Amino acid sequence: MTARPVPADFAGPPAASRLAAWYAADREARPARLERLRARFGAAGVDAYFGVRREHMRYLTGFTLADGEEKVAGNSGQFLVGGDEVVVLADSRYTIQARREAPDARLFEAYRDLPRRWPELVASAGARRVAVEAGFVSHTTWQRLAEAAPAVELVPVEGWVEADRAVKEPAELERVAAACAVADRALATLLPEIRAGVTEAELALRLEWLIRTGGAEALAFDVACLSGPEAALPHGAPGDRPVLDGQVLLFDFGAQVAGYRSDMTRTLFVGEPAARDLEVYGLVARAQAAAIEALEAAVGGQGGEGRGATLPSGRAIDTIARGVITAAGHGDHFRHGTGHGIGLATHESPSLGKLATEDPLPSPTVFSVEPGVYLEGEMGVRIEDLIVLDAAARRVERLTRFPREVLVVGG
Amino acid sequence: MTARPVPADFAGPPAASRLAAWYAADREARPARLERLRARFGAAGVDAYFGVRREHMRYLTGFTLADGEEKVAGNSGQFLVGGDEVVVLADSRYTIQARREAPDARLFEAYRDLPRRWPELVASAGARRVAVEAGFVSHTTWQRLAEAAPAVELVPVEGWVEADRAVKEPAELERVAAACAVADRALATLLPEIRAGVTEAELALRLEWLIRTGGAEALAFDVACLSGPEAALPHGAPGDRPVLDGQVLLFDFGAQVAGYRSDMTRTLFVGEPAARDLEVYGLVARAQAAAIEALEAAVGGQGGEGRGATLPSGRAIDTIARGVITAAGHGDHFRHGTGHGIGLATHESPSLGKLATEDPLPSPTVFSVEPGVYLEGEMGVRIEDLIVLDAAARRVERLTRFPREVLVVGG
Numbered sequence: 001m002t003a004r005p006v007p008a009d010f011a012g013p014p015a016a017s018r019l020a021a022w023y024a025a026d027r028e029a030r031p032a033r034l035e036r037l038r039a040r041f042g043a044a045g046v047d048a049y050f051g052v053r054r055e056h057m058r059y060l061t062g063f064t065l066a067d068g069e070e071k072v073a074g075n076s077g078q079f080l081v082g083g084d085e086v087v088v089l090a091d092s093r094y095t096i097q098a099r100r101e102a103p104d105a106r107l108f109e110a111y112r113d114l115p116r117r118w119p120e121l122v123a124s125a126g127a128r129r130v131a132v133e134a135g136f137v138s139h140t141t142w143q144r145l146a147e148a149a150p151a152v153e154l155v156p157v158e159g160w161v162e163a164d165r166a167v168k169e170p171a172e173l174e175r176v177a178a179a180c181a182v183a184d185r186a187l188a189t190l191l192p193e194i195r196a197g198v199t200e201a202e203l204a205l206r207l208e209w210l211i212r213t214g215g216a217e218a219l220a221f222d223v224a225c226l227s228g229p230e231a232a233l234p235h236g237a238p239g240d241r242p243v244l245d246g247q248v249l250l251f252d253f254g255a256q257v258a259g260y261r262s263d264m265t266r267t268l269f270v271g272e273p274a275a276r277d278l279e280v281y282g283l284v285a286r287a288q289a290a291a292i293e294a295l296e297a298a299v300g301g302q303g304g305e306g307r308g309a310t311l312p313s314g315r316a317i318d319t320i321a322r323g324v325i326t327a328a329g330h331g332d333h334f335r336h337g338t339g340h341g342i343g344l345a346t347h348e349s350p351s352l353g354k355l356a357t358e359d360p361l362p363s364p365t366v367f368s369v370e371p372g373v374y375l376e377g378e379m380g381v382r383i384e385d386l387i388v389l390d391a392a393a394r395r396v397e398r399l400t401r402f403p404r405e406v407l408v409v410g411g
Numbered sequence: 412m413t414a415r416p417v418p419a420d421f422a423g424p425p426a427a428s429r430l431a432a433w434y435a436a437d438r439e440a441r442p443a444r445l446e447r448l449r450a451r452f453g454a455a456g457v458d459a460y461f462g463v464r465r466e467h468m469r470y471l472t473g474f475t476l477a478d479g480e481e482k483v484a485g486n487s488g489q490f491l492v493g494g495d496e497v498v499v500l501a502d503s504r505y506t507i508q509a510r511r512e513a514p515d516a517r518l519f520e521a522y523r524d525l526p527r528r529w530p531e532l533v534a535s536a537g538a539r540r541v542a543v544e545a546g547f548v549s550h551t552t553w554q555r556l557a558e559a560a561p562a563v564e565l566v567p568v569e570g571w572v573e574a575d576r577a578v579k580e581p582a583e584l585e586r587v588a589a590a591c592a593v594a595d596r597a598l599a600t601l602l603p604e605i606r607a608g609v610t611e612a613e614l615a616l617r618l619e620w621l622i623r624t625g626g627a628e629a630l631a632f633d634v635a636c637l638s639g640p641e642a643a644l645p646h647g648a649p650g651d652r653p654v655l656d657g658q659v660l661l662f663d664f665g666a667q668v669a670g671y672r673s674d675m676t677r678t679l680f681v682g683e684p685a686a687r688d689l690e691v692y693g694l695v696a697r698a699q700a701a702a703i704e705a706l707e708a709a710v711g712g713q714g715g716e717g718r719g720a721t722l723p724s725g726r727a728i729d730t731i732a733r734g735v736i737t738a739a740g741h742g743d744h745f746r747h748g749t750g751h752g753i754g755l756a757t758h759e760s761p762s763l764g765k766l767a768t769e770d771p772l773p774s775p776t777v778f779s780v781e782p783g784v785y786l787e788g789e790m791g792v793r794i795e796d797l798i799v800l801d802a803a804a805r806r807v808e809r810l811t812r813f814p815r816e817v818l819v820v821g822g
Contacts (some may be wrong), residue, residue, distance in 0.1 A: 068478050092645075093646035097644070136549055137549040139545040154704075205623060205624070209620065235508070336504060346483070
């Protein structure tokens with residue numbers, strides 16, 4: 001069992017100067033991001049790209065919507081990348097913001113009436129064959145755009161910007177790390193407040209407060225705080241259940257700093273741990289360690305094949321973590337993937353799971369490694385860290401610094 | 412100028428017994444909701460309905476996703492309403508929840524692989540012609556479903572459940588009212604803490620805390636707190652700007668109680684109000700009052716046409732509010748709609764705006780009335796209340812009870 005971490009163990013919230021530097025780095029990186037996108041135009045025979053995902057807006061144009069704001073923003077933030085310009089749509093509620101945040105883009109006013117304005121938009125950009133984010137544009141909108149400008153062909157594309165976003169720039173990794181530090185500090189601050197009788201919902205709200213007043217602009221997602229049998233729900237929500245002595249207490253949470261997110265899970269022990277629970281914890285920890293060690297071996301940091309060698313696939317890493325758990329007879333109790341990429345979205349490429357591609361992992365990139373074992377009606381354990389993988393730098397680094405050893409609280 | 416409201420002026424948070432009663436009322440109401448949906452099948456020539464909106468999941472099946480959770484839930488919560496059963500999709504992360512929340516539905520396991528499982532799903536329900544929420548299913552998914560079961564016809568439909576949801580049951584209106592009371596109390600509690608020097612972001616976070624510890628399970632949407640010139644952004648976000656004496660301070664916020672939402676805007680005055688600002692405030696207040704008086708006249712509460720008379724359209728109410736503002740020369744400074752329905756979603760049918768339908772408003776229903784005047788670079792005023800309209804009961808009632816008279820804070 002490890003000593004309790006304290007807030008001072010972790011980096012403090014980002015200073016205003018770092019926020020300004022990240023903003024500048026983004027603006028500087030955008031032309032290259034756009035060129036990577038345009039480099040795909042030729043093979044697909046398109047001359048423009050129409051995007052609607054909020055992560056893509058920010059990545060390519062700077063225009064920022066909060067999570068979920070797409071639902072009320074109408075067409076605001078949607079964008080068209082042409083051969084030599086970027087056009088950002090905004091209605092009157094968003095024009096001031098668009099000018100501020102996307103100063104390098106041309107503004108095009110549209111208010112929930114994109115099909116009506118589509119012919120003018122594509123004509124203004126000289127587009128005749130437009131790649132469209134077909135996985136995020138509704139069937140209805142697709143049909144209406146097609147009817148509005150029959151001469152302009154819509155080409156369904158998926159995964160273009162997602163693949164580019166999986167490869168992280170230094171300023172992107174810095175922000176994920178800063179978000180991890182905010183989360184680390186918040187949990188360290190919360191530890192002394194955890195005791196039998198406090199409810200999951202109270203702890204979740206308090207942790208959220210610590211994150212949002214501790215340097216994050218938002219949560220990455222709603223805090224999960226699940227005790228005892230509830231920890232067996234990989235996607236449960238905190239309830240009015242009081243934390244009890246002798247139970248596990250699982251926190252799954254993340255911060256958002258300058259657009260970039262963290263994601264971490266820790267399973268703590270309230271009072272004296274039961275032998276069975278410690279055994280499950282040890283198993284999950286070994287599965288996680290095996291996955292991370294395989295990554296280290298692959299980049300040569302630990303006597304592996306080294307620089308330039310082919311990286312393992314996300315599927316291969318999942319197989320390694322899953323193999324440890326299956327060998328211990330708990331294969332049926334680990335029913336989600338081993339990890340996921342993270343950045344502007346909480347879940348993004350690459351995927352580490354049974355159904356993931358067998359292509360080598362991208363690099364540099366960052367993803368979670370989060371095996372778990374869930375015994376329905378009894379307890380669950382998940383341990384989740386974010387790992388930076390950078391083959392060229394022979395780097396496999398854990399960005400979540402909160403200890404992952406057995407930690408007893410509530411005493 | 413009015414006396415400052417205090418928290419005790421408003422109803423307290425809902426007791427557990429009311430939450431249980433609402434849960435029971437929903438479960439009891441679901442068969443009738445499903446029958447209303449099925450009543451549309453004949454005319455459209457379909458034998459099933461495939462839904463993906465989170466609001467529709469909860470309304471028709473009981474399965475509950477948090478706002479934005481659709482993005483990570485895969486197909487979980489999506490549902491098929493057949494002639495005599497409801498099928499709810501869930502992957503392993505959500506099966507326990509689905510059994511708890513949608514006990515009257517048949518569970519169908521699917522993990523982000525709906526097209527592969529689609530033939531089995533539709534066959535199990537005996538469906539040959541399926542109405543699909545085409546405005547919310549992506550073009551890609553639509554194509555894949557069509558290819559997966561070519562013999563099953565997909566029929567794009569929009570607005571069916573939305574139209575049904577616009578007509579509110581008593582237990583739905585009770586929850587909107589309870590959410591309004593939580594918001595009212597929270598703002599009343601915050602009032603003494605507002606003073607020059609506090610930042611918008613601090614006030615927004617504090618108001619959120621008061622809402623979420625005061626009886627709400629969540630915010631209805633991110634709190635807007637905008638001071639001075641920022642109040643001219645109808646969709647701005649709180650910043651590190653300190654509140655200054657002599658400025659307006661606009662709060663736009665809402666609570667969620669047992670799934671149902673509130674939405675309210677108040678524009679306060681920090682220190683001595685400027686004459687111009689008071690004038691704008693008075694104008695917006697008159698515009699709002701004119702719209703509400705027209706509703707009262709329509710239901711006969713104030714000497715109007717009375718029971719059974721045709722209700723005005725959302726467009727007509729918008730014209731009335733807009734007319735007051737335009738007559739004062741500020742027509743160009745009121746560039747959004749006058750209001751929107753609210754319930755499980757913050758924005759839903761009916762719409763009160765220039766582009767709204769000319770059909771009579773539904774009844775009973777609840778919607779916002781929220782005219783505004785925005786002087787870019789200077790200031791903005793919006794006053795927003797939620798109004799219940801029930802023609803049969805001759806009821807036009809404001810659910811947001813916080814005073815709308817000029818209120819000076821910071822002194």
